[in-house]
Amino acid sequence: MLLQQGQARDERVDLNLAVTLAGTAGALNAAAFYSVGFFSANMTGNVSTLSDHLAIGQWQSALFYFSIVFAFIFGACVSTLLINTGRRRHIHGIYAYSVLTEAILLALLGCADLWLLEAWRTPVVVLGLAFLMGLQNAVVTRISDARVRTTHVSGMATDIGIELGIALDILRGRDRETDAAHNRSKLRLHLYTISAFLLGGVLGVVAYQAIAGWLFMVAAGLLFVISLTGISRSRRIAGRNGSSDFATESGD
Structure with a gap:
């Protein structure tokens, strides 16, 4: 799920990645909104609210x-720098190491949600989670060649509309029948991603009501x-190929 990149990935691998990480992102975002009243991954809404506050002088x-x-x-910037460095140094599992970094930071964020003073808890949780959602979205965007975006629901909804339009053209004979399989694959991926984000959000709020900030620890786990x-x-793959997972490029 975190090894193959771009065209080397098949539909099953992308679906597993999308469902797992979109579900996790949905749970964290909905739980954070329930807890502190802010969305950490909704950049469209946040920029619109920013413009509103600027317009009225707040x-x-x-x-x-x-x-x-x-x-x-x-x-997203930090994620890209980490991935680029790993790829230059031929670290085969660099995307997995990026998700490991997210897991460690998310566990620390869970500690903040559980034990930080109330005055500091809201900004730390919101800004920390926004950073982690940017990091995660960059990881899945890079590894899937932008086929999967775990927090960008607006884009996924747009893609679903596009693929539905293409499907209708295929059904009416206005587009090539050979494109039907590719169309169904993309439509299935986007539908599964949004569904996972939605279900994750429901479960995230329910879980947060029961265990509060320990939800962040569970997600980190x-x-x-x-x-x-x-x-x-x-x-294991690097060992079979006779190389190291931490090999560096010549001249480093």
């Missing part, structure tokens, strides 16, 4: 919403298992 609120957007972008599975597989 500078402190505007600064906070700007910080959410910046944290998301910064997370899931990501930890996923990442370690990918790292273990990458090392």
Whole structure:
């Protein structure tokens, strides 16, 4: 799930990635909104709210919403730098290591939600989660060549509409029948991703009502298992190929 990249990935691998990480992202985002009243991954809504506060001169609120957007972008930037460094150094499991980084930081965020003073809890949870959602979205975007985006529901909904339009043209004989299988595959991927995000959100709120910030620990544990599975597989593959998972490029 975290090893093959781009065209080397098949539909099953992309579906597993989408359902697992979109479900996790949905749970975290909905739980955070239930807890502190802010969305950490909804950049469309956050930018719109930012513009609203700027227009009416609410500078402190505007600064906070700007910080959410910046944290998301910064997370994606850090993820990209980490992945680029890993690929230059031929670290086969770099995407798994990126998810491992997310898991560790998410566990720390869970500690903050559980034990931080109330005055600091909201900004730390919102900005920390925005950073992690940016990091995660960049990982899945890069590894899937942008076929999977675990937090970008607006884009996925748009893609579903596009694929439905293509499907209707195929059914009416206006488009090539040979494209039907590819169309169904993409439509299935986007539907599964949104469904996972939705179901994850429902379960996330229910779980947060029951165990509060321990939900972040549970999600971190899931990501930890996923990442370690990918790292273990990458090392086995590297061992069979006679290379190291931490090989560096010549000249480093």
